[in-house]
Amino acid sequence: MARPPRVLFLERRTYRRRRLADLARLMPVIGLVLLLVPLLWQEGAGGMPTSRAILWIFGVWVVLVAATAWLASRRLESELDAQGTPRPLPEADRGARR
Amino acid sequence: MASLNLLIGVCLSYVAILFLVAFAAERAAMRGRGHWLRSPLVYTLSLSIYCTAWTFYGAVGYAARSGLEYLTIYIGPSLVMVGWLWAVRKIVRIGRTQRITSVADLISSRYGKSNLLAVCVTVLAVIGTTPYIALQLQSVVESFSSFALADPDVTPKGDSASTALWVAAGLAFFTVLFGTRNLDANERHHGVVMAIAVEAVVKLVALMAVGIFVVWGIGGGLSETMARIDASRLGHWQMANGRWAGLIFLAGAALFCLPRMFQVLVVENDDESHLRTAAWAFPAYLMLMSLFVVPIAVTGLELLPEGSNPDLFVLTVPLAAGQEGLAMLSFLGGFSSATSMVIVASIALSTMVSNHIVMPIWLKATGGGAAISGDVRHVVLLARRLSIVGVLLLGYLYYRVSGGGEALAAIGLISFSGVAQFLPALLGGIFWRGATRMGAFAGLMIGSVLWVWCLFLPSFGPDVIIPGEVMLHGPFGFGWLRPYALFGIAGLDPLVHGVLWSMLFNAGAFALVSVFTFPSPMERLQGAQFVNVFAHSEAPQGWQGGAAQSEDLMIMAQRILGAADAQALFQDAARRQGLPGYLPEPTAEFLQRLERELSGSVGAATAHAMVGQIVGGASVSVEELMAVADETAQIMEYSSQLEAKSEELARTARQLRAANDKLTQISVQKDAFLSQISHELRTPMTSIRAFSEILRDEGGLSAAERGKYASIILEEAVRLTRLLDDLLDLSVLENGQVNLNFREAVLSDVLDHSVRAALQERGIEIRRDPQAEALVVETDVDRLSQVFINLIANAQKYCDAAQPVLTIAVSRHRGAIHVDFSDNGSGVETGMQGLIFEKFSRIGHHQAGGAGLGLAICREVMARLGGSIAYLPGQGGAAFRVTLPGERALAAQ
Numbered sequence: 001m002a003r004p005p006r007v008l009f010l011e012r013r014t015y016r017r018r019r020l021a022d023l024a025r026l027m028p029v030i031g032l033v034l035l036l037v038p039l040l041w042q043e044g045a046g047g048m049p050t051s052r053a054i055l056w057i058f059g060v061w062v063v064l065v066a067a068t069a070w071l072a073s074r075r076l077e078s079e080l081d082a083q084g085t086p087r088p089l090p091e092a093d094r095g096a097r098r
Numbered sequence: 099m100a101s102l103n104l105l106i107g108v109c110l111s112y113v114a115i116l117f118l119v120a121f122a123a124e125r126a127a128m129r130g131r132g133h134w135l136r137s138p139l140v141y142t143l144s145l146s147i148y149c150t151a152w153t154f155y156g157a158v159g160y161a162a163r164s165g166l167e168y169l170t171i172y173i174g175p176s177l178v179m180v181g182w183l184w185a186v187r188k189i190v191r192i193g194r195t196q197r198i199t200s201v202a203d204l205i206s207s208r209y210g211k212s213n214l215l216a217v218c219v220t221v222l223a224v225i226g227t228t229p230y231i232a233l234q235l236q237s238v239v240e241s242f243s244s245f246a247l248a249d250p251d252v253t254p255k256g257d258s259a260s261t262a263l264w265v266a267a268g269l270a271f272f273t274v275l276f277g278t279r280n281l282d283a284n285e286r287h288h289g290v291v292m293a294i295a296v297e298a299v300v301k302l303v304a305l306m307a308v309g310i311f312v313v314w315g316i317g318g319g320l321s322e323t324m325a326r327i328d329a330s331r332l333g334h335w336q337m338a339n340g341r342w343a344g345l346i347f348l349a350g351a352a353l354f355c356l357p358r359m360f361q362v363l364v365v366e367n368d369d370e371s372h373l374r375t376a377a378w379a380f381p382a383y384l385m386l387m388s389l390f391v392v393p394i395a396v397t398g399l400e401l402l403p404e405g406s407n408p409d410l411f412v413l414t415v416p417l418a419a420g421q422e423g424l425a426m427l428s429f430l431g432g433f434s435s436a437t438s439m440v441i442v443a444s445i446a447l448s449t450m451v452s453n454h455i456v457m458p459i460w461l462k463a464t465g466g467g468a469a470i471s472g473d474v475r476h477v478v479l480l481a482r483r484l485s486i487v488g489v490l491l492l493g494y495l496y497y498r499v500s501g502g503g504e505a506l507a508a509i510g511l512i513s514f515s516g517v518a519q520f521l522p523a524l525l526g527g528i529f530w531r532g533a534t535r536m537g538a539f540a541g542l543m544i545g546s547v548l549w550v551w552c553l554f555l556p557s558f559g560p561d562v563i564i565p566g567e568v569m570l571h572g573p574f575g576f577g578w579l580r581p582y583a584l585f586g587i588a589g590l591d592p593l594v595h596g597v598l599w600s601m602l603f604n605a606g607a608f609a610l611v612s613v614f615t616f617p618s619p620m621e622r623l624q625g626a627q628f629v630n631v632f633a634h635s636e637a638p639q640g641w642q643g644g645a646a647q648s649e650d651l652m653i654m655a656q657r658i659l660g661a662a663d664a665q666a667l668f669q670d671a672a673r674r675q676g677l678p679g680y681l682p683e684p685t686a687e688f689l690q691r692l693e694r695e696l697s698g699s700v701g702a703a704t705a706h707a708m709v710g711q712i713v714g715g716a717s718v719s720v721e722e723l724m725a726v727a728d729e730t731a732q733i734m735e736y737s738s739q740l741e742a743k744s745e746e747l748a749r750t751a752r753q754l755r756a757a758n759d760k761l762t763q764i765s766v767q768k769d770a771f772l773s774q775i776s777h778e779l780r781t782p783m784t785s786i787r788a789f790s791e792i793l794r795d796e797g798g799l800s801a802a803e804r805g806k807y808a809s810i811i812l813e814e815a816v817r818l819t820r821l822l823d824d825l826l827d828l829s830v831l832e833n834g835q836v837n838l839n840f841r842e843a844v845l846s847d848v849l850d851h852s853v854r855a856a857l858q859e860r861g862i863e864i865r866r867d868p869q870a871e872a873l874v875v876e877t878d879v880d881r882l883s884q885v886f887i888n889l890i891a892n893a894q895k896y897c898d899a900a901q902p903v904l905t906i907a908v909s910r911h912r913g914a915i916h917v918d919f920s921d922n923g924s925g926v927e928t929g930m931q932g933l934i935f936e937k938f939s940r941i942g943h944h945q946a947g948g949a950g951l952g953l954a955i956c957r958e959v960m961a962r963l964g965g966s967i968a969y970l971p972g973q974g975g976a977a978f979r980v981t982l983p984g985e986r987a988l989a990a991q
Contacts, residue, residue, distance in 0.1 A: 021183070024183055025181070025183050025184060027180045027181060028177045028178070028180045028181030028184070029181075031176075031177050031180055031181075032177055032346075035173055035177070035346070036342075036343060036346075038166075038335065038337065038342060039337075039339045039342060039343065041335045041337075042335070043334070043335055043336055043337060044334055044335075044336065046334070047334045047335050048334065048335035049328045049333060049334060049335075050165065050166065050327050050328060050332055050333055050334060050335060050392065051324040051325075051327050051328050053166055053335050054166070054324075054327075054392060057166070057169060057173075058385065058389065061173075061176065061381065061385045062385070064176065064177075064180050064381065065176075065180075065378050065381050065382045065385065066378075068179075068180045068377050068378040068381070069377075069378035069379075072182075072374040072375070072377045072378055073374070075374070076183070077183065077187065080183060080632075081632050
């Protein structure tokens with residue numbers, strides 16, 4: 001079965017958007033790693049003071065929210081759709097498929 | 099002191115306002131003015147039902163007991179929303195394209211519209227949610243009683259059971275009123291969503307207000323508060339690491355799996371682009387909700403006497419500080435959290451119960467979809483209303499039976515872990531086409547059995563359901579089956595233990611059974627549509643049309659969708675098929691659309707069954723699936739063929755264009771030649787005529803003069819003859835009538851002869867390499883000489899160098915002999931190189947004589963001799979390569 005050709009190289013703007021889409025998908029992983037850092041903290045008296053723990057966790061949280069807001073405003077979903085899927089069939093063919 | 103009556107008054111007015119808001123929103127939506135109802139902000143706020151009373155009050159209590167662990171409950175969903183491009187967006191898209199009505203509907207739809215799975219999910223969801231509803235009732239009752247305690251006028255300190263009953267009844271009334279207004283569960287409940295959004299704002303404002311009061315009003319500023327936190331008994335990081343990671347996972351899973359979250363996230367979603375806002379705004383909301391929890395907890399621990407309930411610090415701290423207004427606001431926040439959760443949860447559960455349990459049973463009992471009469475919509479709506487009341491009643495009963503208290507507070511996480519059992523089937527279903535119904539069923543079963551055994555039953559406390567003996571030594575003495583130490587692995591936190599084993603077995607069974615079972619055609623069809631939802635939103639056909647009667651379908655559709663909607667649907671379908679009236683042909687496409695519309699009201703499985711009853715069960719078969727796939731493959735094949743053809747056409751067009759260009763050039767040349775040849779013929783003819791006349795008419799010519807004139811006439815006649823000879827020669831060669839006389843000869847001899855014959859008075863230096871020329875060729879020597887002579891003569895004529903040099907180089911190449919003639923002149927322009935071998939072409943405007951036939955003759959001759967002649971560009975002057983066929987060439991011995 002012949003597959004429609006996939007574009008290998010992209011112009012600069014599209015390339016940048018694709019990489020931003022990669023970053024957007026990476027955000028939860030980055031967030032998870034940063035928020036699992038507390039697993040390493042020393043516990044109990046003499047360990048991590050709660051105020052510093054609060055600063056770390058909420059700091060990460062704020063950064064995540066800000067980054068997600070910025071990335072979401074770039075409307076990157078279209079890049080993901082274009083990337084993973086073959087081109088849609090032309091309108092005429094679609095009718096024939098039914 | 100705050101009076102309980104005042105509180106009740108405020109509470110009732112708040113409820114009245116909520117009713118008004120919901121009512122106004124419904125009206126606005128009905129009139130089509132509800133544009134602002136569909137804003138991303140409202141969507142985000144509606145997601146905040148994640149924050150229930152358990153989080154509103156409970157988070158502070160949680161923090162007071164176990165430090166920062168409460169944050170996991172908010173971090174999990176935040177991460178999932180931050181990663182919205184992975185799963186959330188896909189689930190929302192699927193929910194919209196497939197008109198999914200609940201989490202049970204999604205799972206049943208994905209696995210071949212199996213009602214069995216839907217029932218399992220529904221039952222588990224009810225079991226998991228009922229205690230949660232009870233928890234909300236408890237929180238409202240407790241917040242009431244904390245006010246009652248503070249009010250000296252009220253002597254019987256509140257009757258908790260009747261308060262709970264009143265709250266439950268009020269909620270049931272509200273939910274029935276606004277939650278079952280329209281049958282299509284897939285449509286937004288604008289009133290409900292709007293009321294929830296308002297409540298979301300109230301609870302955020304309330305908690306923030308208490309927090310700000312605690313930090314700046316009591317604590318004396320940010321840094322002082324931080325110092326107090328560090329000085330309190332929560333001052334240092336305390337965490338069971340397994341719980342930190344496990345709870346983040348659990349809370350993240352709850353975002354999809356909790357029926358109420360699925361309801362607001364997917365079912366009530368109006369526009370996929372709202373996710374773009376919710377992706378960051380919801381985590382931001384959760385962050386703000388959790389921001390002041392620790393300061394409140396620490397202040398509560400300091401201010402209030404030992405032993406007071408930390409779950410109510412949000413309420414009791416302002417009360418203790420004499421801030422009655424703030425306490426009232428805080429009460430409203432908690433009240434909002436509780437009510438919004440109960441409303442949405444009961445809508446979600448009632449949809450599931452009515453679509454997957456009541457409707458199938460009712461359809462069976464009444465003998466099928468087509469045979470019954472009357473409006474099914476009433477039945478569905480009634481089923482849904484009864485389900486709402488039933489769910490709330492269950493919650494109330496659970497509250498009464500369990501008696502409230504600490505045991506109930508622990509149920510929040512147990513509930514999360516119960517619904518998290520949907521996760522493997524849910525995520526596997528949308529990302530893995532190989533997931534099968536049997537796999538999902540097996541995973542769900544094992545997971546929920548383990549959950550019930552390890553988490554749910556023990557949560558009632560020792561000796562309530564599971565005897566303490568069993569907890570310690572396992573059932574029937576099987577030690578490896580102890581609920582808190584399965585397989586003898588003890589020492590784990592009970593929650594982490596239960597989640598670990600149930601999820602492990604759930605996911606494992608799901609994956610293994612999926613691998614080793616074969617899905618039905620319907621499952622494969624749905625699986626492909628779910629997994630590739632972004633690739634093709636067009637659905638392949640699921641029905642074999644023809645057997646169904648449009649009229650029967652119409653009767654059924656009217657009963658479910660209502661007469662007006664059904665008629666509009668049928669009329670539109672008929673119009674699309676080009677038919678007048680209301681009855682379209684029951685094509686596969688139409689059946690698909692109808693089923694989807696119906697599934698928005700009664701769920702995919704029931705809709706499928708109902709259509710199936712009329713169509714006669716002729717659903718999709720493997721063969722049809724293959725046919726669909728085949729057709730797609732054919733189309734792809736066809737389009738790639740088209741692509742190849744169009745490429746070929748483009749190539750041909752290029753060639754044609756080149757040919758056309760050449761033809762045009764040749765035609766121009768021919769015209770030029772015609773004038774040239776007439777000139778060529780005319781010049782000698784004129785002089786012949788002139789001198790003939792002189793010879794004839796002038797008497798007194800000397801012999802010398804006569805001889806001179808006669809020789810001019812002869813010369814001109816020879817020129818004419820040569821021209822005509824050339825033309826004749828060319829025509830003979832072109833027509834293939836030439837006789838060739840092949841014999842062996844040494845190449846150097848041929849060249850010697852040619853050079854001798856061609857060299858004229860205007861000399862040109864000729865460089866040769868006798869060594870290389872010593873080759874024997876079998877050819878027509880005269881003809882070959884003719885070519886060589888022509889090339890040497892051309893070089894003499896056209897080489898414009900001051901000291902013209904012609905190099906004749908002979909070489910052998912792959913069995914062929916190349917004889918290169920290159921001079922040191924300025925050569926032939928690139929544009930002309932393609933034309934010099936054409937007839938009548940002459941280079942430039944040299945008046946060097948010749949009609950431009952020489953090279954054309956050479957080309958023809960070489961073609962006859964089995965070789966070729968070509969212009970060799972890039973040699974620093976004009977260069978021609980004569981190629982002789984190799985097989986006849988032998989080295990001269």
